[in-house]
Amino acid sequence: LDAVEELGSFLDEHLPAFRAKYGDSPSFDERREWQRILQTGLWVAPQWDPAHGGRGLDVLTALACSELLIARGAPATAGILGVANVGPTIAMWGTAEQHLHLHAILDGSEIWCQGFSEPGAGSDLAGLQARAELRGDHYVVNGQKIWTSDGVRADYMQLLVRTDPAAPKHRGISAFLVDLNTPGVRRRPIRQITGGAEFAEVFFTDVRVPSSALLGPVNKGWQVTMTTLGHERTGGVTHAALVLREVEEAVAAHRIGDGRPGLGPIERDELMRRYVEGKVLGTLGERSLASIRATGQPGPEQSIIKLEASLFSQRLAETLTALQGHSVVTGDDVALSNAYLQSRSLTIAGGTTEVMKNIVAQRVLGLPR
Amino acid sequence: MVGASALRAGSPHDLPAEANELRTAVATLLARKYPKTALYEQIDRNVGYDPETWRIMSDQLGLAGLMIPAELGGQGSSFVEASAVLEELAYALFAGPYLTSSILAPAALLLAADHAASAELLESMAAGKQTAAVAFSDLKDPVSAAAAIRAESSGNAWTLNGDAAPVLDGSSADVILVVASTAPGLGLFVVDPTHAHIDLSPLQVLDLTRPAARLTLRDVSARRVGGDFSSAEQTLLSLGAACMAAEAAGATRRVLEMAVEYAQVRRQFGQPIGSFQAVQHLCADIFVSAESASAVARHAARAYAGPREDFLQAASVAKAYASDACVTAAEKNIQIHGGIGFTWEHPAHLYLRKAKACQLLFGNAAAHRHLLACLTGLAE
Numbered sequence: 239l240d241a242v243e244e245l246g247s248f249l250d251e252h253l254p255a256f257r258a259k260y261g262d263s264p265s266f267d268e269r270r271e272w273q274r275i276l277q278t279g280l281w282v283a284p285q286w287d288p289a290h291g292g293r294g295l296d297v298l299t300a301l302a303c304s305e306l307l308i309a310r311g312a313p314a315t316a317g318i319l320g321v322a323n324v325g326p327t328i329a330m331w332g333t334a335e336q337h338l339h340l341h342a343i344l345d346g347s348e349i350w351c352q353g354f355s356e357p358g359a360g361s362d363l364a365g366l367q368a369r370a371e372l373r374g375d376h377y378v379v380n381g382q383k384i385w386t387s388d389g390v391r392a393d394y395m396q397l398l399v400r401t402d403p404a405a406p407k408h409r410g411i412s413a414f415l416v417d418l419n420t421p422g423v424r425r426r427p428i429r430q431i432t433g434g435a436e437f438a439e440v441f442f443t444d445v446r447v448p449s450s451a452l453l454g455p456v457n458k459g460w461q462v463t464m465t466t467l468g469h470e471r472t473g474g475v476t477h478a479a480l481v482l483r484e485v486e487e488a489v490a491a492h493r494i495g496d497g498r499p500g501l502g503p504i505e506r507d508e509l510m511r512r513y514v515e516g517k518v519l520g521t522l523g524e525r526s527l528a529s530i531r532a533t534g535q536p537g538p539e540q541s542i543i544k545l546e547a548s549l550f551s552q553r554l555a556e557t558l559t560a561l562q563g564h565s566v567v568t569g570d571d572v573a574l575s576n577a578y579l580q581s582r583s584l585t586i587a588g589g590t591t592e593v594m595k596n597i598v599a600q601r602v603l604g605l606p607r
Numbered sequence: 608m609v610g611a612s613a614l615r616a617g618s619p620h621d622l623p624a625e626a627n628e629l630r631t632a633v634a635t636l637l638a639r640k641y642p643k644t645a646l647y648e649q650i651d652r653n654v655g656y657d658p659e660t661w662r663i664m665s666d667q668l669g670l671a672g673l674m675i676p677a678e679l680g681g682q683g684s685s686f687v688e689a690s691a692v693l694e695e696l697a698y699a700l701f702a703g704p705y706l707t708s709s710i711l712a713p714a715a716l717l718l719a720a721d722h723a724a725s726a727e728l729l730e731s732m733a734a735g736k737q738t739a740a741v742a743f744s745d746l747k748d749p750v751s752a753a754a755a756i757r758a759e760s761s762g763n764a765w766t767l768n769g770d771a772a773p774v775l776d777g778s779s780a781d782v783i784l785v786v787a788s789t790a791p792g793l794g795l796f797v798v799d800p801t802h803a804h805i806d807l808s809p810l811q812v813l814d815l816t817r818p819a820a821r822l823t824l825r826d827v828s829a830r831r832v833g834g835d836f837s838s839a840e841q842t843l844l845s846l847g848a849a850c851m852a853a854e855a856a857g858a859t860r861r862v863l864e865m866a867v868e869y870a871q872v873r874r875q876f877g878q879p880i881g882s883f884q885a886v887q888h889l890c891a892d893i894f895v896s897a898e899s900a901s902a903v904a905r906h907a908a909r910a911y912a913g914p915r916e917d918f919l920q921a922a923s924v925a926k927a928y929a930s931d932a933c934v935t936a937a938e939k940n941i942q943i944h945g946g947i948g949f950t951w952e953h954p955a956h957l958y959l960r961k962a963k964a965c966q967l968l969f970g971n972a973a974a975h976r977h978l979l980a981c982l983t984g985l986a987e
Contacts, residue, residue: 493984510976517924521906528620599887603867606882
């Protein structure tokens with residue numbers, strides 16, 4: 239595990255200085271700066287091909303690296319969607335020219351978003367209606383996207399549009415890489431229940447997109463997107479580790495001692511329920527890791543982690559507000575009340591819990607559609 | 608799609624190869640020797656288990672001495688293998704004396720760390736000549752406590768008085784290991800159940816595949832094994848809790864299969880009921896519980912087989928999760944089956960009975976959460 243040790247000394251060198259300058263809860267621009275620093279050591283996506291700015295690490299070593307980053311409490315990077323989703327898709331389907339985006343995605347100089355959901359296409363994503371029409375050497379895009387995370391601050395979008403309205407719905411979709419500063423693109427932040435605005439509506443009115451921006455074959459946009467949505471093989475393991483860490487921090491904060499009297503029996507039982515849930519996720523992560531080790535792929539536990547992590551995180555937020563009491567109500571603890579409000583999105587974003595249960599029942603258990 | 612056959616096999620990747628081989632052998636043997644008719648016959652005759660099937664499993668697969676060291680004639684396997692077998696036995700609803708005589712009693716004797724006093728008995732158990740059961744101080748509380756049975760000594764001779772219930776497999780065991788209060792602490796004692804002053808009354812049991820008895824001792828002479836058994840009893844109670852989690856996980860894997868199979872064939876409103884989202888969601892919930900329960904049960908088994916530092920914690924996590932999740936899964940299975948699931952002839956209730964027994968024995972979920980609060984420094 240030489241790579242992990244190397245990352246360890248990289249963090250020793252850079253993390254304390256970053257913390258001293260920006261504190262423990264850096265802003266988006268500060269996280270962008272952290273991402274730039276991290277990429278000077280090629281640590282943003284070490285599992286990527288060296289030609290694209292990675293280190294070509296195997297999946298398990300890369301996982302050990304992300305676990306170290308979590309354990310050290312390193313800030314999250316800024317361009318999360320680009321690194322986790324869009325980048326791997328471009329690497330798999332992109333042309334040599336499109337591959338040039340990959341370095342910029344890693345060092346944070348390009349922030350990417352994904353233009354998927356529409357007002358009429360949420361859980362039923364393949365029902366999307368935004369369209370692109372070929373006019374000579376370019377396409378003209380019209381339509382609307384919504385719930386686009388990072389939609390306001392992103393520079394680029396991986397856009398899904400209908401290019402063949404006559405084809406069955408999954409077969410008439412194409413993927414484009416779109417510069418959001420193109421004329422005709424209008425963005426409006428959506429204020430969410432926390433009061434913040436991290437996602438947006440994006441409107442396209444006669445937007446000219448060059449044909450060279452097509453990602454993968456025309457009308458294959460559904461496959462292009464789906465092959466990489468499940469691309470993060472270790473995503474379940476990392477997700478499970480993050481939730482477990484959050485639970486363990488909550489438990490540590492309520493230990494008896496240093497003048498803390500300890501929780502009452504009901505609150506304690508509540509917190510221990512969350513602890514058990516966190517540990518369940520952790521062991522499912524271990525199983526997922528064992529599957530990857532044995533077969534190169536996670537097993538069905540991956541879908542369980544996705545399903546359970548969102549529910550468990552939501553319950554953890556509920557429990558933490560219950561333990562805090564009044565200060566959540568009176569605004570003395572805005573971070574916690576916002577975390578609670580924010581947690582409501584966990585069972586909606588990226589596939590609602592209900593749709594994910596359908597998928598498990600149909601694809602894993604083999605029940606009829 | 609994973610499909611029914613992969614669900615039947617259960618996730619193999621968090622078990623070592625030996626454990627997977629052994630559990631496959633157990634499953635194959637049970638599928639041949641222990642059909643549903645044999646299960647119901649055993650229940651109707653109220654015999655607890657079929658000694659012939661157990662003898663075959665013991666002879667062919669070495670289950671009697673699975674955890675007994677090789678130098679005493681056993682297999683010297685770890686609790687990882689033993690727990691994987693427990694999953695398979697619960698899947699097929701075969702109990703036999705395996706939990707008590709192959710896991711808990713040998714573990715008790717090994718934890719007492721008194722080779723001279725236990726080698727002969729362990730050898731006899733490994734050879735399948737004798738079975739043993741353990742009488743604990745309290746099967747409700749997961750924390751070691753003063754025992755209801757008192758031990759008094761005069762010179763080297765010990766005399767036991769008191770009663771304990773439930774003693775799992777108490778009526779069929781050839782030897783009873785009794786955890787009794789000494790002054791001070793606890794001790795482990797070997798008693799012969801044919802002794803004139805011992806009464807073992809069979810109890811009516813919820814889990815129809817696992818008999819239990821009330822043990823009453825009046826001035827019964829006993830042989831002590833090892834010294835103070837207090838911390839050993841705590842480990843043993845947590846081992847029992849980990850066993851309950853493994854059984855509940857194995858049973859829930861079968862519950863999942865039953866639910867999915869039935870949802871695929873039962874038709875209402877002109878279509879399989881498994882095409883309705885409400886039913887799909889119940890099946891997905893059972894799947895989540897089955898996978899999660901076996902993951903935590905195997906984690907606890909690894910912790911016992913390893914340096915044991917985190918074992919109490921891992922066992923309580925497994926028990927706290929599996930206790931309630933597996934009962935809910937068995938309940939949902941009955942709901943999916945509708946009227947037929949409420950009948951005696953359909954085995955759905957046998958799994959609910961087992962899950963419920965696993966939930967309540969060796970400390971319920973709340974008791975284990977309290978133990979976890981103590982272990983993590985949230986309570987004293």
